[in-house]
């Protein structure tokens with residue numbers, strides 16, 4: 020296995036690491052993290068990255084099986100991308116997109132429009148995925164007000180789906196536990212079933228296509244129940260992340276497209292994770308052959324070398340804003356930041372030069388087959404996903420698909436698996452926001468040797484987990 024130890028840290032470095040721990044515990048607030056859990060233990064500090072690996076402050080190496088947080092598509096430590104940021108910083112570090120364009124934002128918008136499916140040719144930049152999701156909702160609401168349908172404000176999204184944390188995005192997110200502390204949220208969020216075939220209702224559990232069409236038709240039933248004249252948009256990820264990677268069944272998106280067209284509802288493809296090669300295409304909707312009205316993106320557009328998000332829309336949605344005095348009354352200070360745009364352009368250069376989409380397509384079958392070997396373990400119930408994006412669902416009883424109760428999940432995921440996988444040299448995600456799953460979403464440069472490394476670590480740690488139950 021794989022914690023390789025490059026030269027052991029010297030005395031000064033150990034002292035530095037200790038001082039760093041003290042300062043981190045005193046002053047830093049980690050996101051979605053139980054800070055109390057570091058009262059006695061060490062906070063991991065990642066100091067350096069190279070290719071598919073990162074290193075911590077103690078000199079230990081980890082395979083980055085999650086690309087940071089579904090972000091580092093081209094891998095770590097790319098000097099040419101960092102240099103593009105430095106060059107742009109020297110030329111024009113900042114100027115707002117409010118009333119002014121800048122050359123890198125123009126170039127990036129043009130390049131994204133060329134890559135995007137169908138008629139999506141207008142880019143509205145943001146600085147994160149949540150802002151992108153929220154911007155699309157605001158656009159839908161203002162668009163419908165300007166086009167004579169002011170009652171349309173509701174948004175449909177799927178159970179357990181994660182669409183971000185700002186108040187608007189959180190209203191679209193389908194995870195009750197992370198919403199409850201912040202209620203009341205903006206009104207209008209409506210839930211529909213997701214495409215978790217492993218947990219399909221019994222009456223559609225025998226056939227994937229039938230299940231998918233049922234799940235799509237549930238969207239139409241929800242639109243009709245709410246009143247089509249009140250529904251603005253449906254938000255769907257190409258592969259739903261939260262819950263553990265639910266790919267769309269055959270025909271699902273085609274049926275959803277028909278339903279949206281029938282009721283005049285916008286289809287927003289939330290590709291914050293699924294764009295930029297995660298599924299072997301620039302956009303996830305291209306893999307599954309559907310045409311969204313809006314694509315929201317973030318994360319992989321810069322591979323994390325700078326923060327950026329945005330939405331891609333068609334001229335049709337832009338039309339009410341291109342004539343007369345109408346203005347989309349929305350914006351953020353750092354959107355279209357010249358340095359971030361330069362980084363995104365350099366990131367896309369790497370995609371092209373190294374044919375990263377080709378790499379994913381060439382190796383994804385190997386990734387799947389390698390992870391599927393784990394199905395011989397009693398704790399592994401399901402392996403699902405596409406491209407370089409997989410979830411492994413853990414179960415107590417494979418035959419009945421019985422899951423763990425809250426106390427067992429807590430003990431298994433938080434008490435053991437997260438730490439054990441990290442200690443064994445693999446960064447991945449152990450998540451129980453739906454049923455307990457391990458998620459993998461490695462850099463797009465990974466090949467079979469990395470899949471084998473993941474499988475070996477997972478096999479060893481999951482086998483230990485089973486003996487502890």
Ligand SMILES: Cc1ncc(COP(=O)(O)O)c(C=O)c1O
Nearest residue numbers: 147148149181182183289291317
């Ligand atoms: C599908 C999806 N939408 C939106 C977001 C929110 O993005 P951000 O964390 O950049 O605000 C995420 C983040 O993981 C996401 O996965």
